[in-house]
Amino acid sequence: MSRPIPRSSATPPAPGPSPTGALRLSDGLLERRNRAFGAGAALFYETPLHIVRGEGAWLFDVDGRRYVDMYNNVPCVGHGNPRVAEAIGRQQGTLNVHSRYLHEDIIRLAERVAGLHGDFAQSVIFSCSGTEANEIALRMARMATGRRGILCTDATYHGNTELVGAMSGLPAGSERSPGFRSFPFPQTFRTPEPGLSGAALTEAYLVGLDRAMDALEASGDGIAALIVCSILANEGLPDLPPGFMGRAAERVRARGGLIIADEVQSGYGRTGQWWGYQVTGFTPDIVVTGKPMGNGVPLAATTASRALVETFRSRTRYFNTFASSPLQAAAGHAVLDEIESRDLLANAGRVGAFLKAELKARVGRWPGVADARGCGLFLGVEMVGPDGAPDLAAARAVCNGLKDRGFLTSNAGAFNNVVKIRPPLVFSQADAEAFLPAFDATLDTLHGAG
Template sequence: MTSTTLVARREQALGAGAPLFYNEPLHIVRGEGVHLFDADGRRYVDMYNNVPCVGHAHPHVVEAMVRQQGTLNVHSRYLHEGIVAFAERLTRLHPAGIQSVIFTCSGTEANEVALRMARMATGRRGIICTNATYHGNSEAVGKLTRLGAEQPAGGDVRAIPFPEKLRPIVPGASDAELCEAYLDRLRDAIQHLERSGAGLAGLIVCSILANEGLPDIPDGFMARAAEMVRASGGLVIADEVQAGYCRTGRWWGYEVTRFTPDIVVTGKPMGNGLPLAATAASKALVDTFRARTRYFNTFASSPLQAAVGMAVLDVIEREGLREKVAAVGAALKAALTQRKGRCALIGDVRGHGLFIGIEIVTGDGSPDRERTVEIVNRIKDKGFLTSNAGAFGNVVKIRPPLTFSQRHAEEFLDAFDATLDDIDG
């Protein structure tokens, strides 16, 4: 079957407009480790998917999934030691203030639980996010997606400019001055919510601003922003769906950007492909949420989720993936940064661990989304799968499974160089 035929069937079955990557969509049929294989048997290095964080079809995870499904899988209204042990293990990866967990099936759902938790705990409605973020697809969480910096009076969501150094809101400012300028915008948003009557329930932010394009954040901003939110009676929600599980070379993105959250949301990587997400917080916050909602999810807090979630943590720890991510990611980022000086298309290289963004620009330094899309498609044809992202869609997004090695990085660099040569000479 041709890809054209399959696309036509897909649009009939799923509805026209369901997103697909690349100008010529790939028909992927198998995955193994960091590789994906199409229907013709061609192998690609997966440099985008953080869902299979310990690699596609990892045997330890597959075995745990099969064993548990062959033994028992039920909803959460029965006692099961596995899910309790998994929750205990997950909370031990966070600071002492994170003590309890609500399991869900997606990052969207986990973020919605976090928003509801903050609103219940504070008795207020107002939520602050950045103006180029994404936290999920539901009606409530979707209100946060790519808002403008100014919201209508009376709304319960306010957006602030995401903090960055490349295109700062105060050109020419020092790092300290820039930090203050962004904090002023946060202060204004808090005051607006207070004047509107909504009040401040919380700030939700991806710990490394992944969807914003992994910007370099003015030093100290995240910690001081968290302090400001708490001083105003709000809670700080760290969305770790992309940043967590050692993606940055640390367990959590908030360790890299140096702040302490009140609520932590995790998702995609937790189940290595099995739907699994979590909202973790203090026992007091979780108890309040449970008392007021009697929250229940048929497929969450299941023995299957627990078995697979434990297996993923086993692999990360046994294979030393956190340390490998830090080393391989640092070397890859350094190599790409060297290329920045040699290629006018590269405006910036940013990121942490195995989450790197390459900003593609025009001759005057403006974002070049069209050229970024071209690079992504050309490098796909050379066997490496990336995508474009960021506030302007002009960042080549590199986010491979954590098992990605130095050899894979070197192969990618050769393909990347050849791609730039094809485009820019």
């Protein structure tokens, strides 16, 4: 029986910063962090938060102030989830070993993950991060096709190893990263030519893809695969020209390449469906999943046909000490059980649609709010300046203002000017309703009306 997402029984977070928590940071914790980690380790917000506890879609700082988490997709079924915590504790108290023993639970998890896709998926390689899973996918595609060329968009991010990181911020037409070529990411908000729309816009972006493929073939690398986040999350969640993803997949396959769907951000119910590729209209050959799978336990997967996986295994000695473990299995099953028993896909679709409609109604109410878009519980609000150019400073100001009012977001996108809203899947209607007046007040303040 599905359980409804609980509505907030407490009052919304009180506005204003947490001065004591901020004082403690400046009084020594931030300095200790810089010394321990080395200065430069990233932190959110102008005044960083000292978070000590989480519950559902909420986080609490050192002074007990509550924040609504509208950013973290790692704890997709909620911070401190009791089912996941109990499963992890029970398994750790029973057995946890590497992958070179038989264990039914991890086999069953692989079967369960593969079964969430279509007929193209039968086998799974588990790892510990999306970066690792994407590296496996790239190597798998190269081995299967006998070619090296990888296609990506010009504003993508798929991880931070040398191989996977070669795609990050790769300009279209650049030869900076041998074996990789990018193409302009498709969108309807900023078009390559004024007035382009519909089928003509789709064709214009497909021309960019064709040019990247031509360059790979001319270099001798050929085309091994196109890798893409199914909803172009790092590109800023653009609305796509009609049919682009399906047409792009057809073109790549026509030249012998495979399609890799990076579902680390868009999968596991984030869009209101299991997978982002179901929303944007294409079928991949290889699917990568990560962060949400373990709700905090490092767990990722590369899923494909048995033939693709076995080709990879026959040509490598790949193993991962911490992957395919009983502990990962326990966390993975608990997360899927929570999503299914609480009907979190429906919650993501319902609450996300409400919040998206409300945000779209606010476009133009303030001069800098130019667009609101996304799907399910992954939304973005584009901030621009008076000339329509991306406004990074405004996006950061909105995120800091929302933080001071008790709602945690971040900024992202190709120009880092999109306010990124990506809460845990347990984010409720009540949380969404509480967010809207905070959003309004933040924008009013930024425009001198608050």
